Each structure stands twice: as structure tokens, then as C-alpha cells.
Amino acid sequence: MRVPLSWLREYVDLPAGTTARDLASRLTLAGLEVETVDELGADLTGPIVYGRVLEIEELTGFKKPIRYCKVDVGQANGTGEPQNIVCGARNFSEGDLVVVSLPGAELPGGFRIGSRKTYGKMSEGMICSASELGLWDDHSGIIVLPEGFGEVGEDAIGPLGLREDVLDIAVTPDRGYALSIRGVARDTAALYGTAFRDPADVEVAAPAGEGHPAETDPELCGRYVLRGATGFDPDAPSPLWMKRRLHQCGVRSVSLAVDVTNYVMLELGQPLHAWDRTALQGALSVRAAAPGEKLETLDHVQRSLDPDDIVIADDSGPVNIAGVMGGATTEISLTTTEVLVEAAHFDAMHIARASRRHQLSSESSRRFERGVDSAVQLAAATRAVELLAELGGASVEPGYTHVVHPAERTEIVVEESHAGSVAGVDYPEGTARTWLEAIGCEVEAEGTALRVTPPTWRPDLTDPNDLAEEVIRFEGYENIPSIRPRASGRGLTAGQRLRRAVGRALAAAGHNEVLSYPFVGERDLDGLQLAAGDARRNSLRLANPLRDEEPLLRTTLLPGLFKALARNVGRGFSDVSLFETGLVYRPRPGGGRAPLLPVDRGPSAEELARIDAALPEQPRHVAAVLAGGFERAGWWGPGREATWADAVQAAREVALTAGVELEVEADAHAPWHPGRCAALYARVDGERVLVGHAGELHPRTVKAFGLPERSAAMEVDLDRIERARTPATAPEVSTYPVATQDVALVVDASVPVGEISAALAEGAGELLESVRLFDVYTGDQVGEGRKSVAFTLRFRAGDRTLTAEEAGAARDAAVAAAAERTGASMRA
Structure with missing residues (x-):
């Protein structure tokens, strides 16, 4: 949300001397993160003044029309004589009031103005367009001011708003109220302790007659307002101040009727929609879309509607996707004289889903899906039709439509001291009530507790912790003391020390540690040459895998290591030795699916047992893979290629670090070569337990993963090795000879x-x-x-x-x- 400071000052009196950067710092500390402060026109210097065109001489003989103008700039040029200016624009006439940059001025972008001879004439300045002044994007011609806008020769920088500070606020999804000048002004007034003038405080007379007929579904729309304006002049231009503010907020000017709805939306936070009422057929209905219905939206795309979409329909069918985009058949045109303004409070979740379903994110949907004020619709629609009357010559219809399905406002009971308990700060008594009333809450004291009714513009306030956050942010997050937590625990566990020691031992032995994604696919398991009944094929399937080719959780570390080895070899590293320590996932027989638990209570013992049963076994493994040279050649002797024996020795390094002795036997176990595979055993409580395998890889596995020939690997179960550990005892050192x-x-x-x-x-x-x-x-x-x-x-x-x-x-x-x-x- 972009907030011009001058617009903000209309509703809150900032202390004298407050700069945009001061305000940005205060708002950011209070939870409204100001990403940037744009100083529009900071590089602009005068003299830039009002001028009146006295004479226009049409120059001929050039490729494009050129005009030589005499412009009265009063005493701004120091002589009082008319200023001679060459101009190529055609959209002005003699007698028009224009903006003139005199020699010595500098326009946005570093464009300096001086006197120079061009087209055979001396040009002493420039008659400016809106884009040249940085007002808004318009290259159609120079800017012609309405009569009475200013006096000839007066400085135009201030009245035109050429210099402006604009706050660019990153609004989080829970603070939809801040997507409006009204919401930011309210927080600003609370922060500075000054009065807040609510722009929604619009006097609305009781309806004198019926408005346009309409009916709504109370589940989809809690409030619906229609106000009409007749006799609207479609040629009436948007005033300069409105176009300037829309541009500062990042909104493009379209036409007066559309600009008014956008202006009120930015001001009050209530999205509006304007129809050409003559294009509507009969009464309007707010309902869910029927299956098979279609609508051509304003972007001229034919869209298939979903029964979850909220639509506005007349007798001909849907004319709007509510809160997202209007229909092409009823849009405001260049001939519209009958305008019908809609303001509604739609269900936020329906709007959010429709916006994503149709891939239409609009300024309107952004506000609806975050939650808008449920009581501002009548004020917003009234403000809009009054602007249409004031600026476009329309007459406001005394009758209007106001359909209300009142929703019960929720009361929150919270202890006065709750915010202090959350922050760990002893706030003075009455602090919570002061801040909650400042943001618009109704607060009643009941002993040590407060009964709080959040305002209609804060649908995000639903529980005591939300209220605590409001108190804490206005008191200042920066005022919460930093307290170093007390040390807890007794350092690393025995298992953690072992895992770190194993990593250091393998690294010291010449292996490099890698970390692989724990995802594999059926192709990886086939590459390991696993038999159909191999337990490692029984794996967990991810509901939403990162890659369709790897939808399973790994049951062995080897595929990830093999892929890492292949990538290294493919990049020219032929002598590679890698290891990894990590979990593998082995589903329990009959484990089933974990239950989806409610969030309004803690899980029961039975539910916890079902969750534990659904979790897979997750033993921690250590694996290594070796290829190419294991020892380099040098003055110390010839080099040596890695062999199956080095893989066995890597497993021994792991066991030795744990103080466990391995027993090695020949074995045939995929993915190792049947004649060069060792089974590794350890003694756990006197029982001989298989802890892993090591050796040279099977040629078919080598080919499947693109590995160098005669690559070797090992994988051991570190949890089993840890269980085989015996209590460490200090060795006895003998002084006698061996x-x-x-x-x-x-x-x-x-x-x-x-x-x-x-x-x-x-x-x-x-x-x-x-x-x-x-x-x-x-x-x-x-x-x-x-x-x-x-x-x-x-x-x-x-x-x-x-x-x-x-x-x-x-x-x-x-x-x-x-x-x-x-x-x-x-x-x-």
C-alpha cells in the first residue's frame, strides 16, 4: 500500500517537524513494515510557474507540426515580458493556463531547462506535460489547468504536488485494514497520540424511496449497498488532484467514474464497482454461480464459473465475479450517464479462492480476501456518488438499496495483565485499555479482566493473544528487554557426540561429507538391483513430491551418494570419496495413516499411539562411496586405486570411533558384487547382529548410476553400532616392555x-x-x-x-x- 504523506495528513495531525522517514520508522516498529520512502520530485527545482498562452504562431516547413508561443509568466522571468517558447504539442489554445519551466529549472530525471535556438526560433523554457513533471503517465500533450487553479507567475511546485513523500508499506495478510489511508491514519494517530478524523464519517440521509432492486445470499454477502447517480457527464475529466493521488498510489487513471471508485477504495479500504445501469437487465442477485455458467470479464476473457464463485447476476445471468472482476457487458463506457455504484461485504474465503482459481489478483480481491470493514459500505457508496455529483455533474438519487444480514460481534474476555505476561514486561495498569480503545475497540472492565468488542474494521482480532499483540506493538517491540535465556541441558548426548566423532574420523581418513535429498524413485531401487521382496523396496510415498521421478522416502543412503559421485565425476573429479550420515525410513508393518487431529484440544493417548504407529522406523545410517585413486602418487611411493578393502576399512573407522569391533564375513547382498561383498557384524548384548555391508559395487549398479568401474561402497546402521558400544574405561598404561x-x-x-x-x-x-x-x-x-x-x-x-x-x-x-x-x- 502506497501512502502519500499529504493525503495522510488530512486525517491525522502529525507533530510539527515529523518527516516521512520518522513516520516510517514508527510504523515499522509498530508492525506496519515500510519498505521504502519514495521522495517524489526530490530532484526537481524551479522556477516552475503558471503561465497563460497569449499567442500561437504555427511554424511550417518541418516534418512535424511546431508552434511558437508567447506565454505570460508575470514577473517570474524578472522582466514581466512574455516568454517565447517553442512547443510541439497541439492540445492547447490561446488563453489556456499552462505550466511553464523557465530556464534554470530541472525536471525529474535530471532534465535541465535552458534557452536555446531550435526550429529557427529562440526557445526560453518549456511548456510542460504531466509526464515531464512526474505527475502521472500521459504523453498525449501538455497539461492544461482549469481556470482559477492559480495566478500567472505563481510557483506551481507546491499547488501541483510535484514534491511528495510516499510510504510504500508491505501489508501482511492479517492487516487488511492497512490497505487504506483510513487504516494507516488510525494507527498513526494512535502512535503519536493525536486526533483521528475518520474519512468514513460521512453523513448519510435515510433513503427517500426504493433503490435498484437486489437480493443476497446471507452466507455469501453480509451487507450489500447500491447507490445511483443520474445525469453524469461522461466527458467530465478527473481532477488533477485525484489523478495525482492515484498515480502516487500506483493506480492508473482511466475515467472519472472509474477513478472515483478507485479513489474511495484507497481512502476507505472498501472496494467499489460502478455499472452502466442502462446495461443491467432487472434486479441484481448475489448468489453462487451455477454449474456451466460463463462470463466475459473486463479483460475480454471468457471464463467458466465455478459453483464456489460468488457472482452478481441480473435477469440475463452473471454480470460480475464478485470482488474479483466485473463483466464486459455492463462496464462504464464513454457514453455512460446512469451510474450504479455497488459496495458489498463478501465472504473473504470465497473471494480468495475465486481469485486464485481464475488467476485474477486485483486491488479489489486483495482487500476482500484480507477482510474489509463490515460496516463501511453505505458510507463508501455515498462518498462515491457525492464525488460523481461534485465532479461529474450527476444527481444523487435519494433512494438506495441497503441489504443487511447482521452478524453477531464477538466479545473477547482478556486479563488486563495478559499483554504484559506475553511480552514479559510489567505494563502500568490501564495500558491495555488505552491502546485497545485507540484502535477502535469497545472495552468494559470486569474486575481484573477486560471485555473487549473488536471494531468492524479489525476482523483479525479474534482471541486474547491478538489483543496482546496490539498492546505490545503500540507500546513498542523495541521496549521489550532482551533477556539471555538460562542455560539448560547438559551438553551433547552420547549419540550426538558419537555422530560428530564419526564424521570427524571419516573426514580425517580422506572422505568428504555430502548431504543428499532423502527422496528416491523406483528407478533408483531398480538400479540397486534389489529383488522384488527386498525390504528396502517397501518405502513411504510422498503425497506431494518435489519431483515426480522421486516420490519415495529413501530406505538406504546409497542412491543419493551414487548420484553425488556421478555428478562429481561428470565435472572432471575422477578421484572421489564421499560419505553421508542421515536417516532412512522403513515403514512399520500395518502402520496405516496418521490421523488428522483437531486443533481445539490436545491429542489423547490413543491418538498419540496411532500417530506413533503410523510413523516409520527411522534408523540413522552412515554410508560411503569410493572411486578412482585413493592414495596419490609422490615421493613417498606409488599411488593406489580405491578397492573393496577401503570400503571395509571405512566401516571399520566408524566402528572404531564407537569402540566396537566388527566381524567381517563374505556375503552376497545387493547392490554389491556377490564375490566382493562383506557382511559386517557386531556384538549387541552378546548377540551377533548384522550392522551393514561393504565391498565393490555390482557392475549393473555401476552402469545404472553412471559410476566409474569398480566403485566401492559401504553402509552401516549407526544406531546398531551405538547399541553395541560398551562403557569406556581408561586404559592401563604399563611401564614394562612389550x-x-x-x-x-x-x-x-x-x-x-x-x-x-x-x-x-x-x-x-x-x-x-x-x-x-x-x-x-x-x-x-x-x-x-x-x-x-x-x-x-x-x-x-x-x-x-x-x-x-x-x-x-x-x-x-x-x-x-x-x-x-x-x-x-x-x-x-
Whole structure:
């Protein structure tokens, strides 16, 4: 809403010295955000004066008509002699009162005026058009002023309103009253504590006779007013002051009848519609559109009406989409002499839906859908017909139509101290009542409570918190003290610390973290080579997906990682290692749909249970994908490509961070290569639990997602790993030396190294400090189908130096346990 300051001052007396920027700051702090203050004409300088055309000489011999004029500007030029001016406009005559920019003036846009020779004549200034002065957009010719507008030679800048400050206010949907000069003026008067002169305070006489017949549906229209004006002069121009104000508010001048309705709408906030009454056929009816009805609107588009649309109809059918746009057959024309003005209070939700359905957002619909004053219609229609009479020579019909379906006004009972409780400020007694009465509420005290009846122009005030907001904003949001909240909680939980530690560990190991959208499609699941009965195909479908190709919530992190890898490789990054931590969504069997709960009460225990049952399981996973080189070449040695072993090691990094030891076994599990896939297990309360998989990806998966050949990946369930954690204990540091023993065992090639390592650790006993694999050999020396694995065993005691015999005995016990569990034998 654009608000010219001079128009605002007509209804509120601002304190002396108040500037537009001062007012903008106060309004913004009170909840009406002023986006900009436009200083119209700030770059304009005089002398710009009134002049009277004395003589016009038509110059010939040029491509376009040119006139050489003598213009009386009084003493404004310092000589009193007529000013000679060359002008190309044709819409003025000798004797007309015009606006003249004399040499030395500067017009908007930096256009300086001087004396110069043109078309063979010396031109000493310029006769100005409305667009050149910045009044409004009109390039049809110069501006001709009515007689008596001003005296020749007088300064024209002030009377023409060439300089004006205009506030551009961003009105929120709950403050429809601020889409009017009246609403902004009321708030301004309250803020400055000055008197407010209501422009809607129009004297309306009782009807002397019947107006145009009309009937309304009370569910769609609570108040309906029709007032007529006869004998209207269709050639009467809109006065300069009205066109100027409309332009300042961003509204284009059309004709006097239309300009009057727009002017009153901006002034009072009540949309109006003007008909050519001679084009109407019979009585008007406010009703819902019938199925199949059509209407050609003012933009000459044939529109199919919806039964949810409110229409104004006569005997011929719909002539208006109420509150949105009028019909083409009954619009005001250049010959209209009989004008019928409509002012109504339509149901806001119907107007909002119709505006969106027909994709017609008008100044009228913007106000109706935010809620207009339900009692201003008669005053607005009266104001409009009186302007038509004053400016267009019309006669106001004494009879009029006023259909009212009274709505009960809601009372709100609120404690006097409620606003202070909300703001956390002790407001003095009587503060709430003062501010509520200032905005037009009727307030009665009942002990410590207030019984408040909101005014008809504030339909947004419906509960105690709305009233509290009004008190707080006028008291000043800036006066609410900033109080630092007290610290609560005890820092990060164990799970949060683990997740952060896992991220740091993977990043330190050379992986880069990414975040993917949690949406997938059936094509992604097919690319993972998932079987028809795979649990990961059972996914939740979104009601309103961002992309039709990805309507499902992910059940695994891998598709998002694969797409991120493919994008990086496609942009020239061939050596990539990515990881992601996030939730996956696994629907519960028989979970059903979550119920839609009412908002007027809290949910019951049964409803909460149904909601919980409908929610999917949401375990937190960690996944990584690797492609290309994993170690760079350099002086330290040759580089190395990423392999399935690096994916397994990434899973080990996650487990190691949690203090959990993984058990690794060969497995066949999509989307991994069946011969290069490892199942990862951990011990949870003594039970062996599958926590994830790692290895090289299946070639068909690699092709489906456009990944580099032999890409590897891992995915583990971080929640299960967290459950496998054991309480951390501080390690005992021994000051005694370590005893190192190497063993080389020959086993069947199918035996996992992890199983051998676990057997050695179990057999070695309490003296064992660590087991480390340092060599794996296959070849003729160990036989076909066999492999040799070599480990370093470190032994240490906390209270003594171990003897060779003790270390050897512990080693032998470890080897014996490995032989018993895995069939291993010492390599000769």
C-alpha cells in the first residue's frame, strides 16, 4: 500500500517537524513494515510557474507540426515580458493556463531547462506535460489547468504536488485494514497520540424511496449497498488532484467514474464497482454461480464459473465475479450517464479462492480476501456518488438499496495483565485499555479482566493473544528487554557426540561429507538391483513430491551418494570419496495413516499411539562411496586405486570411533558384487547382529548410476553400532616392555582373516595387547586353495617384565585356539 504523506495528513495531525522517514520508522516498529520512502520530485527545482498562452504562431516547413508561443509568466522571468517558447504539442489554445519551466529549472530525471535556438526560433523554457513533471503517465500533450487553479507567475511546485513523500508499506495478510489511508491514519494517530478524523464519517440521509432492486445470499454477502447517480457527464475529466493521488498510489487513471471508485477504495479500504445501469437487465442477485455458467470479464476473457464463485447476476445471468472482476457487458463506457455504484461485504474465503482459481489478483480481491470493514459500505457508496455529483455533474438519487444480514460481534474476555505476561514486561495498569480503545475497540472492565468488542474494521482480532499483540506493538517491540535465556541441558548426548566423532574420523581418513535429498524413485531401487521382496523396496510415498521421478522416502543412503559421485565425476573429479550420515525410513508393518487431529484440544493417548504407529522406523545410517585413486602418487611411493578393502576399512573407522569391533564375513547382498561383498557384524548384548555391508559395487549398479568401474561402497546402521558400544574405561598404561611374537598360519582360502584374528586373541589370554595382520600370501608354497596369513602378537604385563617362556606359551595358546576354530596350522 502506497501512502502519500499529504493525503495522510488530512486525517491525522502529525507533530510539527515529523518527516516521512520518522513516520516510517514508527510504523515499522509498530508492525506496519515500510519498505521504502519514495521522495517524489526530490530532484526537481524551479522556477516552475503558471503561465497563460497569449499567442500561437504555427511554424511550417518541418516534418512535424511546431508552434511558437508567447506565454505570460508575470514577473517570474524578472522582466514581466512574455516568454517565447517553442512547443510541439497541439492540445492547447490561446488563453489556456499552462505550466511553464523557465530556464534554470530541472525536471525529474535530471532534465535541465535552458534557452536555446531550435526550429529557427529562440526557445526560453518549456511548456510542460504531466509526464515531464512526474505527475502521472500521459504523453498525449501538455497539461492544461482549469481556470482559477492559480495566478500567472505563481510557483506551481507546491499547488501541483510535484514534491511528495510516499510510504510504500508491505501489508501482511492479517492487516487488511492497512490497505487504506483510513487504516494507516488510525494507527498513526494512535502512535503519536493525536486526533483521528475518520474519512468514513460521512453523513448519510435515510433513503427517500426504493433503490435498484437486489437480493443476497446471507452466507455469501453480509451487507450489500447500491447507490445511483443520474445525469453524469461522461466527458467530465478527473481532477488533477485525484489523478495525482492515484498515480502516487500506483493506480492508473482511466475515467472519472472509474477513478472515483478507485479513489474511495484507497481512502476507505472498501472496494467499489460502478455499472452502466442502462446495461443491467432487472434486479441484481448475489448468489453462487451455477454449474456451466460463463462470463466475459473486463479483460475480454471468457471464463467458466465455478459453483464456489460468488457472482452478481441480473435477469440475463452473471454480470460480475464478485470482488474479483466485473463483466464486459455492463462496464462504464464513454457514453455512460446512469451510474450504479455497488459496495458489498463478501465472504473473504470465497473471494480468495475465486481469485486464485481464475488467476485474477486485483486491488479489489486483495482487500476482500484480507477482510474489509463490515460496516463501511453505505458510507463508501455515498462518498462515491457525492464525488460523481461534485465532479461529474450527476444527481444523487435519494433512494438506495441497503441489504443487511447482521452478524453477531464477538466479545473477547482478556486479563488486563495478559499483554504484559506475553511480552514479559510489567505494563502500568490501564495500558491495555488505552491502546485497545485507540484502535477502535469497545472495552468494559470486569474486575481484573477486560471485555473487549473488536471494531468492524479489525476482523483479525479474534482471541486474547491478538489483543496482546496490539498492546505490545503500540507500546513498542523495541521496549521489550532482551533477556539471555538460562542455560539448560547438559551438553551433547552420547549419540550426538558419537555422530560428530564419526564424521570427524571419516573426514580425517580422506572422505568428504555430502548431504543428499532423502527422496528416491523406483528407478533408483531398480538400479540397486534389489529383488522384488527386498525390504528396502517397501518405502513411504510422498503425497506431494518435489519431483515426480522421486516420490519415495529413501530406505538406504546409497542412491543419493551414487548420484553425488556421478555428478562429481561428470565435472572432471575422477578421484572421489564421499560419505553421508542421515536417516532412512522403513515403514512399520500395518502402520496405516496418521490421523488428522483437531486443533481445539490436545491429542489423547490413543491418538498419540496411532500417530506413533503410523510413523516409520527411522534408523540413522552412515554410508560411503569410493572411486578412482585413493592414495596419490609422490615421493613417498606409488599411488593406489580405491578397492573393496577401503570400503571395509571405512566401516571399520566408524566402528572404531564407537569402540566396537566388527566381524567381517563374505556375503552376497545387493547392490554389491556377490564375490566382493562383506557382511559386517557386531556384538549387541552378546548377540551377533548384522550392522551393514561393504565391498565393490555390482557392475549393473555401476552402469545404472553412471559410476566409474569398480566403485566401492559401504553402509552401516549407526544406531546398531551405538547399541553395541560398551562403557569406556581408561586404559592401563604399563611401564614394562612389550614382548613381540610373529606367527604365520596356513588356512583354507575361504576362512576370513577376521575369524583367525579373533581366535588368536581369544586363545592368547589377558597378556595379549594387540593382534596385527602384516602379510597374506597365496602360491605354490602353501598349495592350491590355501593361504598363509602372518600376524604380529604383542604381549605385555602390567606388573612385571615377561619372560621368553611366558610370551612363547601365550603365543602357542593363541595358535592352538586358531587351529581348533579355523583349522590353521603353523607355516614351516
